[in-house]
Amino acid sequence: MIERIPQRIDHFRYTDQGVILDGVLAQKESAKDLLRFKEAILENSSDIIYHLEFDVDFLGNRHVTGKVSTQVILQCQRCMNNFELELNCDVSTAFVQNETEQKLAEDSDYDIFWLAKREYLDPRVLIEDELLLALPQIAMHALSEVGKSCKAEVVFLEADSEQDNYLKKDNRLDEDNSSSEQVDDNPFAILKQLKSKK
Numbered sequence: 001m002i003e004r005i006p007q008r009i010d011h012f013r014y015t016d017q018g019v020i021l022d023g024v025l026a027q028k029e030s031a032k033d034l035l036r037f038k039e040a041i042l043e044n045s046s047d048i049i050y051h052l053e054f055d056v057d058f059l060g061n062r063h064v065t066g067k068v069s070t071q072v073i074l075q076c077q078r079c080m081n082n083f084e085l086e087l088n089c090d091v092s093t094a095f096v097q098n099e100t101e102q103k104l105a106e107d108s109d110y111d112i113f114w115l116a117k118r119e120y121l122d123p124r125v126l127i128e129d130e131l132l133l134a135l136p137q138i139a140m141h142a143l144s145e146v147g148k149s150c151k152a153e154v155v156f157l158e159a160d161s162e163q164d165n166y167l168k169k170d171n172r173l174d175e176d177n178s179s180s181e182q183v184d185d186n187p188f189a190i191l192k193q194l195k196s197k198k
């Protein structure tokens, strides 16, 4: 039997009592309730499964740990085709209501969830925050999928990482960007110029 997720919980009581929330947010529920998440993706292609354990640790951090997972459809920004991505979030979040609690939680390596004084926690907001954080900043097929699932005809890559430079030089994918490539190829050229001005 699936219980409905509570929408207003007292985080003091939940963490004191070590409550565990185990359940599923059905697709039609999440589409209605998690509007920020819905905005950020094309489609939530499976239910959201959550396992959340509330507790107080030995330092006094009131926290929740557990997992949230689901599958989403995103649009690849390289080839503009849609692809499915599995999101698996490890939750390790402390509830804080003032800066002292925030400092303690940060020192203990928790993510922070702010609650105002006497504010109830809506666990759906917590779940939504976790999912949003797990989304890639730029949705793209994996690099290994280029030419396979990723139907990109021309691959534009930033010249930031070694891997990208490697692709650029070997495949000549970015020929009309030669001016910046010159600088990239010889980072000491600028240094030389600066030195000679003295």
Ligand SMILES: [Zn+2]
Binding pocket: 076, 077, 078, 079, 080, 081, 140, 141, 149, 150, 151, 152
């Ligand atoms: Zn793609």
